[in-house]
Amino acid sequence: xxxxxxxxxxxxxxxxxxxxxxxxxxxxxxxxxxxxxxxxxxxxxxxxxxxxxxxxxxxxxxxxxxxxxxxxxxxxxxxxxxxxxxxxxxxxxxxxxxxxxxxxxxxxxxxxxxxxxxxxxxxxxxxxxxxxxxxxxxxxxxxxxxxxxxxxxxxxxxxxxxxxxxxxxxxxxxxxxxxxxxxxxxxxxxxxxxxxxxxxxxxxxxxxxxxxxxxxxxxxxxxxxxxxxxxxxxxxxxxxxxxxxxxxxxxx
Amino acid sequence: xxxxxxxxxxxxxxxxxxxxxxxxxxxxxxxxxxxxxxxxxxxxxxxxxxxxxxxxxxxxxxxxxxxxxxxxxxxxxxxxxxxxxxxxxxxxxxxxxxxxxxxxxxxxxxxxxxxxxxxxxxxxxxxxxxxxxxxxxxxxxxxxxxxxxxxxxxxxxxxxxxxxxxxxxxxxxxxxxxxxxxxxxxxxxxxxxxxxxxxxxxxxxxxxxxxxxxxxxxxxxxxxxxxxxxxxxxxxxxxxxxxxxxxxxxxxxxxxxxxxxxxxxxxxxxxxxxxx
Ligand SMILES: [Fe+2]
Numbered sequence: 328x329x330x331x332x333x334x335x336x337x338x339x340x341x342x343x344x345x346x347x348x349x350x351x352x353x354x355x356x357x358x359x360x361x362x363x364x365x366x367x368x369x370x371x372x373x374x375x376x377x378x379x380x381x382x383x384x385x386x387x388x389x390x391x392x393x394x395x396x397x398x399x400x401x402x403x404x405x406x407x408x409x410x411x412x413x414x415x416x417x418x419x420x421x422x423x424x425x426x427x428x429x430x431x432x433x434x435x436x437x438x439x440x441x442x443x444x445x446x447x448x449x450x451x452x453x454x455x456x457x458x459x460x461x462x463x464x465x466x467x468x469x470x471x472x473x474x475x476x477x478x479x480x481x482x483x484x485x486x487x488x489x490x491x492x493x494x495x496x497x498x499x500x501x502x503x504x505x506x507x508x509x510x511x512x513x514x515x516x517x518x519x520x521x522x523x524x525x526x527x528x529x530x531x532x533x534x535x536x537x538x539x540x541x542x543x544x545x546x547x548x549x550x551x552x553x554x555x556x557x558x559x560x561x562x563x564x565x566x567x568x569x570x571x572x573x574x575x576x577x578x579x
Numbered sequence: 580x581x582x583x584x585x586x587x588x589x590x591x592x593x594x595x596x597x598x599x600x601x602x603x604x605x606x607x608x609x610x611x612x613x614x615x616x617x618x619x620x621x622x623x624x625x626x627x628x629x630x631x632x633x634x635x636x637x638x639x640x641x642x643x644x645x646x647x648x649x650x651x652x653x654x655x656x657x658x659x660x661x662x663x664x665x666x667x668x669x670x671x672x673x674x675x676x677x678x679x680x681x682x683x684x685x686x687x688x689x690x691x692x693x694x695x696x697x698x699x700x701x702x703x704x705x706x707x708x709x710x711x712x713x714x715x716x717x718x719x720x721x722x723x724x725x726x727x728x729x730x731x732x733x734x735x736x737x738x739x740x741x742x743x744x745x746x747x748x749x750x751x752x753x754x755x756x757x758x759x760x761x762x763x764x765x766x767x768x769x770x771x772x773x774x775x776x777x778x779x780x781x782x783x784x785x786x787x788x789x790x791x792x793x794x795x796x797x798x799x800x801x802x803x804x805x806x807x808x809x810x811x812x813x814x815x816x817x818x819x820x821x822x823x824x825x826x827x828x829x830x831x832x833x834x835x836x837x838x839x840x841x842x843x844x845x846x847x848x849x850x851x852x853x854x855x
Binding site for chain 1: 617618620621622623624625626627628644645649650651655658680683684685686687688689690692693694695697699700703727728729730731764794795797
């Protein structure tokens with residue numbers, strides 16, 4: 328390509344990446360700087376909007392000032408290379424793990440786990456899940472469950488925050504007295520939407536007995552539950568989308 | 580390419596998340612839907628499920644934003660290959676993208692940047708369009724851009740567009756709102772612009788709302804279509820003949836009944852042109 332075309336497009340690139348100000352480029356192009364300024368604003372805002380969309384809980388926890396600084400630094404350091412705009416947010420969980428970022432903004436493992444979890448919900452939402460056969464003869468375990476062993480109660484916090492039942496104070500106490508938890512994220516087979524669960528004993532039991540391919544009698548033996556109790560556990564897990572039971576096992 | 584054989588009058592809306600469920604129930608006056616491949620390609624889950632159900636009900640046309648025809652990077656082969664498979668699966672009668680740059684140095688802007696209208700750019704972009712058409716064996720339309728600045732070049736936008744259509748042998752998605760926005764922003768006659776368009780190449784039109792920033796207009800797709808744009812649309816229809824008309828509404832997305840009412844308005848304007 329001729330050098331003038333290349334030069335102009337390189338200048339526009341520098342403009343939208345924030346490496347050149349609209350004012351300095353406007354005079355070179357003989358255009359109005361306020362019009363030129365629209366382009367970098369839009370490009371930046373697309374990324375900021377995506378970060379907000381995917382990490383709304385983390386934003387709320389960190390407050391606007393820290394959040395804006397993080398977004399701006401992320402935009403500069405980690406440009407998006409994918410045509411799916413959602414993936415502009417993909418590297419944010421790793422980004423906040425950097426020592427420099429963590430120290431500067433006072434981030435903790437709790438924040439990192441929360442961020443990882445919020446992103447996983449999108450990954451799971453987008454995943455093409457290949458079920459073996461939902462009209463199964465034996466119980467089937469969800470083929471694509473993401474399981475996290477968190478050192479902090481980031482999953483409990485996220486779920487409570489969504490209900491309007493947790494805020495910064497709760498996060499402070501969770502950070503002060505960390506408790507581990509296991510969190511599952513899966514795409515619900517009925518709604519096809521992401522669901523997040525803090526795994527309790529019943530959910531883990533359902534996971535294990537179905538994973539191990541046990542018969543109902545073997546499940547009862549292994550768990551020392553009555554058939555009725557075992558079925559209750561299984562139906563609850565099915566309702567959550569973790570397993571699918573054969574049709575003739577009935578419904579809860 | 581026998582462009583005339585593809586000309587047909589249809590009216591459609593964009594498939595947007597807030598309407599995923601509603602549009603399958605409520606779709607009076609909607610002949611087709613337009614989708615952004617970027618929002619659907621490679622998705623499983625709800626997105627894939629909705630797309631399947633929508634495809635069973637409506638013709639779908641794909642309108643991309645990532646070819647970056649005016650950009651300096653080589654064409655993104657992964658994107659092109661994915662797009663090829665995708666438009667074939669959709670049975671999209673044609674596909675379209677914008678006359679602009681949307682990436683550079685491997686970085687996606689997710690926005691559409693202007694470029695200089697020069698003779699060399701005609702050759703450069705024309706060759707890229709031909710490569711795209713070679714990969715995706717379906718008719719390809721370029722969309723006239725909306726811009727807030729005109730970079731120093733050698734010809735006006737309309738001359739560039741017509742020369743490029745000739746060189747690239749592609750079709751045109753005529754965005755009527757973009758013509759209006761640019762005519763206001765850069766001071767040209769939008770009717771003369773339409774007069775110069777090679778009518779047979781226009782298979783689709785876009786209508787949208789814009790935002791008046793005082794000093795210039797921004798193509799926000801976040802408001803109803805204004806009266807001037809409707810008048811321009813009627814004029815463009817007279818000039819171009821039957822096309823698929825798509826109502827774009829991507830920001831401040833209203834309830835589906837508002838969108839459908841606006842689509843009915845589009846149909847009414849088109850019917851008046853037919854009656855005249
Ligand atoms: Fe458009």
